[in-house]
Amino acid sequence: KQEVTQIPAALSVPEGENLVLNCSFTDSAIYNLQWFRQDPGKGLTSLLLIQSSQREQTSGRLNASLDKSSGRSTLYIAASQPGDSATYLCAVEDDYKLSFGAGTTVTVRA
Amino acid sequence: GAVVSQHPSRVICKSGTSVKIECRSLDFQATTMFWYRQFPKQSLMLMATSNEGSKATYEQGVEKDKFLINHASLTLSTLTVTSAHPEDSSFYICSARRDRGRDTQYFGPGTRLTVL
Numbered sequence: 180k181q182e183v184t185q186i187p188a189a190l191s192v193p194e195g196e197n198l199v200l201n202c203s204f205t206d207s208a209i210y211n212l213q214w215f216r217q218d219p220g221k222g223l224t225s226l227l228l229i230q231s232s233q234r235e236q237t238s239g240r241l242n243a244s245l246d247k248s249s250g251r252s253t254l255y256i257a258a259s260q261p262g263d264s265a266t267y268l269c270a271v272e273d274d275y276k277l278s279f280g281a282g283t284t285v286t287v288r289a
Numbered sequence: 290g291a292v293v294s295q296h297p298s299r300v301i302c303k304s305g306t307s308v309k310i311e312c313r314s315l316d317f318q319a320t321t322m323f324w325y326r327q328f329p330k331q332s333l334m335l336m337a338t339s340n341e342g343s344k345a346t347y348e349q350g351v352e353k354d355k356f357l358i359n360h361a362s363l364t365l366s367t368l369t370v371t372s373a374h375p376e377d378s379s380f381y382i383c384s385a386r387r388d389r390g391r392d393t394q395y396f397g398p399g400t401r402l403t404v405l
Contacts, residue, residue: 183332210391222295222382222398223333268332276323277394279332 181206185269185280193288198256200283202269207247214243214254215268217282223268227254259287290316293385295397302373303405310368310400312383318363319385323394324356327380339366373404 182205192198202212211230215223227236229245229252236243240257256263266282292315302308312322321340325333337353339345339360347353355377357369366385370377380401384394 188330215396220380220399220401223396225393225396228393270333272391275391276335276338277333278335281330281332284330 181209181271181273181278183269183271183278183280185267185283187283188281189284189286191286191288192259194259194261196259196287198254198259198263198285198287200254200256200267200269200285202252202254202280204250204252204271204278206273207250209247209271209273211272212243212245212252213270213272213277214241214252215270217266217268219266226267256285259285261287261289263287291393291395292316293319293383293395293397295381295383295400297400298398299401299403301403301405304374305372307369307371308373308402310370310381310383310402312366312368312385312397314364314385314395317385317387317395319366320363320388321386322360322366323384323386324358324366324368325382325384327382327399333382336368370402373402375404378402378404 213228214226227243229236242255245252266284268282269280270277296311324336327333337345337347345358360366382399384396386392
C-alpha cells in the first residue's frame with residue numbers, strides 16, 4: 180500500500196523567504212505526482228503535475244522536482260508572499276488512484 | 290473548463306438521519322468519479338471509485354451500506370451517508386475524470402458534514 184509522507188507538517192517564514200516542502204512515497208512505481216494547494220475549509224487547487232518520466236515542472240514561482248527512484252519530491256516556492264499561506268498537499272497516482280500526504284501548512288508572515 | 294461542483298457546501302444533521310451530497314461535473318462528462326473524506330489536519334482518504342452505470346468500488350474499511358454511492362449519469366454522482374453519527378462528521382470531497390484511465394482528476398470544493 181502506498182504511503183505518502185510530508186515533512187514538515189507546518190512551516191512559518193517571513194515574507195520574501197524561499198519555501199522548501201518535502202514529500203516522500205514508499206512505492207516508486209507511480210504514474211505521476213501532483214502538488215495541490217488547499218485553503219482552510221476549501222477544496223483542492225492543482226499546482227503542478229509531474230509525470231513519472233519527468234524530473235521537474237515549473238510554473239511561475241513554483242518549481243517541483245521528482246526523484247522517482249528514491250521516492251522523493253520537493254516543491255520550491257520562491258520569494259514567498261502572505262497569499263501563499265495555505266496547506267500544500269502532495270499526491271501520487273498509481274493503480275489509477277491518488278494517495279495523499281497529510282500536507283504541510285505554510286504561514287508567510289508579512 | 291473542467292469545473293466540479295458539490296452541493297451542499299455545509300450540512301448539519303441530527304444523529305440517525307441520512308444526508309445526500311451531490312457532485313456534478315459542470316462542463317465535461319465524467320466517466321469516473323471519486324469520493325474522499327478528510328479529517329482535520331489529515332490527508333484525504335479515498336472512500337470509493339464510481340464509474341458511470343456501474344456499482345462503486347469501495348476502499349478497504351469503508352462500509353458500502355453506510356456510504357451509498359450512485360453515479361447514474363455522466364455529470365452527477367451522489368454520496369448518501371445513511372444513519373449518520375457524530376463520527377461521520379468530516380469534510381467530503383469529490384473528484385471527476387473524463388475517462389477510466391489516466392486523465393487528470395478535477396476536484397470539487399468539498400462538503401462539510403456535521404452530525405449532532
